[in-house]
Amino acid sequence: MDAVLEIAGLQKTYRSRKGVRRALDGFDMVVEAGQVHGFLGPNGSGKTTTLRTLLGLIRPNGGRMAILGQEVPRHLPAVAGQVGAIVESPQFFGNFTSYDTLSLLADAGGVRRERVDAVLELVGLRDRAKERVRTYSLGMKQRLAVASALLKEPKLLILDEPANGLDPGGIREMRTLMRNLSESGMTVLLSSHILGEIQLICDQVTIIAAGRRVAHGSVAEVLASHASSSVRVRLEPGIDLLTAAQLLRAKGAQVDLGTDFFTVGNAGNPAQITRILAEQQIYVSELTPTTADLESVFLELTGTAPVDGQNRQVDQVAATAQGGWGQ
Amino acid sequence: MSLYKAETRRLVKRRFTKLFTVGALLILVAVAAGVFLTNHKAGPDQIAEATAKAQADYKQSVAGTEQMKKDCAAVQGTSRANEFPPNCEIAAPSESDFNPDWYMPPTFNLKESFRDMVTTMAAVLALAAFVVGASYVGAEWNSGGMMNLLLWRPRRLQVLSTKLAALLVGATLLTVVVAALWTAAFYGIASARGTTAGMTSGVWQSIGLMELRALALVLTAGALGFGLASLGRHTAMALGVAIGVIVVFQFGVGAVLEIADAKFPELYLAPFWVIAWMNKQYIAENYNACNYDVTGSCQPDTLTMTWQMAGTGLIAILVLVVGAAMWTMRKRDIT
Numbered sequence: 001m002d003a004v005l006e007i008a009g010l011q012k013t014y015r016s017r018k019g020v021r022r023a024l025d026g027f028d029m030v031v032e033a034g035q036v037h038g039f040l041g042p043n044g045s046g047k048t049t050t051l052r053t054l055l056g057l058i059r060p061n062g063g064r065m066a067i068l069g070q071e072v073p074r075h076l077p078a079v080a081g082q083v084g085a086i087v088e089s090p091q092f093f094g095n096f097t098s099y100d101t102l103s104l105l106a107d108a109g110g111v112r113r114e115r116v117d118a119v120l121e122l123v124g125l126r127d128r129a130k131e132r133v134r135t136y137s138l139g140m141k142q143r144l145a146v147a148s149a150l151l152k153e154p155k156l157l158i159l160d161e162p163a164n165g166l167d168p169g170g171i172r173e174m175r176t177l178m179r180n181l182s183e184s185g186m187t188v189l190l191s192s193h194i195l196g197e198i199q200l201i202c203d204q205v206t207i208i209a210a211g212r213r214v215a216h217g218s219v220a221e222v223l224a225s226h227a228s229s230s231v232r233v234r235l236e237p238g239i240d241l242l243t244a245a246q247l248l249r250a251k252g253a254q255v256d257l258g259t260d261f262f263t264v265g266n267a268g269n270p271a272q273i274t275r276i277l278a279e280q281q282i283y284v285s286e287l288t289p290t291t292a293d294l295e296s297v298f299l300e301l302t303g304t305a306p307v308d309g310q311n312r313q314v315d316q317v318a319a320t321a322q323g324g325w326g327q
Numbered sequence: 328m329s330l331y332k333a334e335t336r337r338l339v340k341r342r343f344t345k346l347f348t349v350g351a352l353l354i355l356v357a358v359a360a361g362v363f364l365t366n367h368k369a370g371p372d373q374i375a376e377a378t379a380k381a382q383a384d385y386k387q388s389v390a391g392t393e394q395m396k397k398d399c400a401a402v403q404g405t406s407r408a409n410e411f412p413p414n415c416e417i418a419a420p421s422e423s424d425f426n427p428d429w430y431m432p433p434t435f436n437l438k439e440s441f442r443d444m445v446t447t448m449a450a451v452l453a454l455a456a457f458v459v460g461a462s463y464v465g466a467e468w469n470s471g472g473m474m475n476l477l478l479w480r481p482r483r484l485q486v487l488s489t490k491l492a493a494l495l496v497g498a499t500l501l502t503v504v505v506a507a508l509w510t511a512a513f514y515g516i517a518s519a520r521g522t523t524a525g526m527t528s529g530v531w532q533s534i535g536l537m538e539l540r541a542l543a544l545v546l547t548a549g550a551l552g553f554g555l556a557s558l559g560r561h562t563a564m565a566l567g568v569a570i571g572v573i574v575v576f577q578f579g580v581g582a583v584l585e586i587a588d589a590k591f592p593e594l595y596l597a598p599f600w601v602i603a604w605m606n607k608q609y610i611a612e613n614y615n616a617c618n619y620d621v622t623g624s625c626q627p628d629t630l631t632m633t634w635q636m637a638g639t640g641l642i643a644i645l646v647l648v649v650g651a652a653m654w655t656m657r658k659r660d661i662t
């Protein structure tokens with residue numbers, strides 16, 4: 001498959017009077033044609049910075065980017081017509097109606113005016129199109145933003161948190177819309193914090209933390225490679241769970257006790273569990289990798305899981321054990 | 328071209344543009360109406376009336392003097408005598424002190440007065456162009472519209488210069504139309520309430536050139552407002568700078584120069600440069616200096632501010648501001 005979007009070693013450092021902030025630190029990403037690609041990362045990890053850089057709004061300090069095989073930002077004018085984008089709840093001039101806003105964009109970009117009505121219909125704003133944008137609700141503005149991104153019938157659609165402010169119906173509509181768009185051959189890059197949503201609609205994901213890629217691949221791959229390290233252990237009836245747990249803890253395992261089972265959180269190598277227990281004549285009756293959801297994988301990978309009694313600050317990353325115990 | 332058309336449409340659609348254009352036009356209409364109402368034609372009726380008034384005043388004055396002489400003669404030798412000049416030498420008024428011309432109602436002389444009207448028009452339109460230019464691009468930056476547009480047209484300099492072009496073409500059209508109407512209106516006012524005498528083709532030509540300078544002033548003001556607002560990415564920036572310049576430069580510097588006893592404070596005050604630009608020159612005078620002329624009377628030092636000097640200054644500021652706006656447009660991150 002062709003890569004519609006390639007980013008390699010992207011660097012961006014913001015400089016201001018208050019000092020420098022390294023927002024992107026050698027970030028890589030590949031999005032293949034026809035995919036719905038999820039772009040995940042905690043607040044301040046560099047998602048919007050990546051998308052802005054890609055769209056030529058900010059200048060990178062290093063790295064390479066290509067859209068549809070064309071090097072950007074150098075060839076951006078050539079590909080801009082095929083890239084529809086919304087970047088972080090876009091704002092519109094409040095005194096124009098949404099029809100005016102879109103028709104001005106259509107004129108500027110040389111798109112047929114009929115498209116305006118078509119996209120307004122698509123995002124459900126047809127009946128409110130002649131009202132001033134200032135009077136819109138958050139979700140209506142967001143719908144207008146999506147409409148503006150769809151206006152030029154792009155090959156690549158970049159949506160930065162498009163579900164922000166949408167009602168449940170709107171979120172489901174957005175999901176269907178994206179499915180349909182991707183079926184019609186459009187590639188969609190979608191940044192979002194709603195992981196359930198991502199899990200439902202994305203073919204592939206890229207997870208960013210602190211300006212670097214920490215995981216990528218299909219949702220199943222990401223889950224498999226990072227979550228299977230947690231296993232649920234059941235023992236023969238009558239055996240004291242606590243003794244077994246203490247044995248394992250002594251060897252460095254993270255054990256959570258349940259009623260008739262316990263889970264080992266960092267079991268990179270489950271065989272280790274059976275071996276340690278068997279040496280003490282304790283036999284395992286069931287050993288299942290727990291299927292983690294995307295959320296826990298995300299929290300683990302990005303080190304942003306909440307810790308009891310602490311207010312985690314943005315940019316603060318917990319020192320999680322990389323890899324697993326017993327490997 | 329499609330971008331240019333869209334930008335023109337955006338400019339014209341803005342309520343702010345409409346508001347300030349209409350406001351400027353209303354001010355101009357008010358000025359023209361005021362001139363029309365306060366001036367009158369100098370016909371035979373008015374001349375007769377003025378002559379009669381002058382005569383009456385003269386007679387009254389003569390009678391008054393006579394009365395005073397009588398009163399003076401009556402009190403001679405008493406203590407009240409010193410209320411009057413010695414020997415009752417009271418000069419009789421002469422008839423020439425009562426020139427009927429001074430009793431004429433004001434009349435509009437196109438040749439003499441139209442230039443000031445052109446300057447007025449230029450000032451009003453320039454102010455409107457500044458504010459509209461600033462708000463047009465400032466609101467775009469402010470609202471995020473500029474960012475949306477750049478997602479469609481990534482060539483930043485092209486986008487900014489197209490916007491500027493749309494503004495300047497619009498301002499040119501408006502100024503040309505208004506100047507034509509303005510000239511026609513005052514020709515009408517002069518015909519009805521004054522005189523169009525002395526309007527040779529040379530005079531017309533010089534007025535035409537003056538209107539061209541008015542156009543240049545309006546365009547410069549528009550581009551300055553646009554440039555400043557784009558630099559600050561906010562309408563308020565341009566208006567803030569304008570107000571700052573007025574307050575600091577015009578009042579502050581004026582006061583400081585007064586205290587410092589500067590020779591020609593006009594040199595540092597923008598309105599005089601505008602006048603110099605419009606009227607081709609402005610002669611600043613320093614009354615503290617005394618140069619005796621051939622007749623032995625005192626003449627002030629003078630300094631002539633020419634339109635070439637004013638024009639060079641305008642171009643320098645324009646290049647600086649618009650150049651800086653373009654440069655930051657190219658360089659700065661848009662977040």
Ligand SMILES: Nc1ncnc2c1ncn2[C@@H]1O[C@H](COP(=O)(O)OP(=O)(O)OP(=O)(O)O)[C@@H](O)[C@H]1O
Binds near residue numbers: 049
């Ligand atoms: N204009 C700016 N000047 C300075 N620092 C900035 C600027 N924009 C972003 N940053 C910093 O860069 C880092 C990445 O920000 P970015 O907006 O890309 O995060 P994000 O992943 O989009 O987060 P969110 O999920 O909250 O939208 C943050 O630490 C942020 O503070």
Ligand SMILES: [Mg+2]
Binds near residue numbers: 047048049160
């Ligand atoms: Mg963001």
